[in-house]
Amino acid sequence: MARTEPASFTSTKTLLVVVIVGIALLNNGLRGETAPQPSAAQAFAAPSPQSAATPGGSAAPGPVRQTAGPPPFSGHGTPRSLSTPVRLRIPVVGVDAPIMKLGLDEAGALEVPPADRPNLAGWYTDGPAPGEAGTAVVAGHVDTPTGRAVFFPLGAVTKGSTVEITRRDGRIAVFSVDAVEVYAKSEFPTKKVYRSSAEPQLRLITCGGGYSKDTGYLGNVVVYAYLIGLN
Numbered sequence: 001m002a003r004t005e006p007a008s009f010t011s012t013k014t015l016l017v018v019v020i021v022g023i024a025l026l027n028n029g030l031r032g033e034t035a036p037q038p039s040a041a042q043a044f045a046a047p048s049p050q051s052a053a054t055p056g057g058s059a060a061p062g063p064v065r066q067t068a069g070p071p072p073f074s075g076h077g078t079p080r081s082l083s084t085p086v087r088l089r090i091p092v093v094g095v096d097a098p099i100m101k102l103g104l105d106e107a108g109a110l111e112v113p114p115a116d117r118p119n120l121a122g123w124y125t126d127g128p129a130p131g132e133a134g135t136a137v138v139a140g141h142v143d144t145p146t147g148r149a150v151f152f153p154l155g156a157v158t159k160g161s162t163v164e165i166t167r168r169d170g171r172i173a174v175f176s177v178d179a180v181e182v183y184a185k186s187e188f189p190t191k192k193v194y195r196s197s198a199e200p201q202l203r204l205i206t207c208g209g210g211y212s213k214d215t216g217y218l219g220n221v222v223v224y225a226y227l228i229g230l231n
């Protein structure tokens with residue numbers, strides 16, 4: 001799993017990686033098996049001049065390409081020990097997986113779930129927890145040396161699908177998918193993916209966009225979703 005060096009978000013602290021642009025995952029491409037990829041119909045509609053707000057409460061993201069990573073968590077709301085996510089379900093594609101915490105390694109790059117536990121997803125702990133105001137980020141492998149991994153079917157998720165995240169406090173944050181998009185790694189729209197929001201939102205990220213024996217996965221699949229319930 002390749003790693004991407006972080007962008008500097010402030011002058012005093014290196015905050016985030018251009019998170020997971022480099023979630024490079026491994027061997028299924030070599031065996032000729034490719035993960036599903038989102039169709040153009042699952043992407044955001046091109047913004048009109050009037051640019052109506054999305055159901056998630058903010059204007060539909062435009063094709064902005066910048067290098068700043070997600071902003072840090074503000075610290076408001078539910079204590080982190082209680083709102084920590086512990087399990088992820090995406091019923092439409094049969095994903096049901098435990099969630100581990102992801103931080104930064106000594107080089108300042110995002111840690112990744114261990115390759116020997118392919119069913120693990122990872123939550124970036126310096127961002128909001130799912131259900132808190134802001135954009136929560138969850139990443140996972142599409143495959144590992146042993147075969148398919150947790151986010152292998154992510155590209156088959158469709159608009160209107162639900163994502164359920166169980167938290168340590170026993171509550172379930174339920175999100176509705178409003179777009180699934182795929183980007184070349186060289187054109188990963190960092191600001192679009194990680195832009196802050198007054199509303200609770202979620203991003204699920206893995207590799208995709210084709211596979212090359214020389215360079216690995218060529219892009220990233222991103223699921224955009226917004227909170228519809230905290231049960």
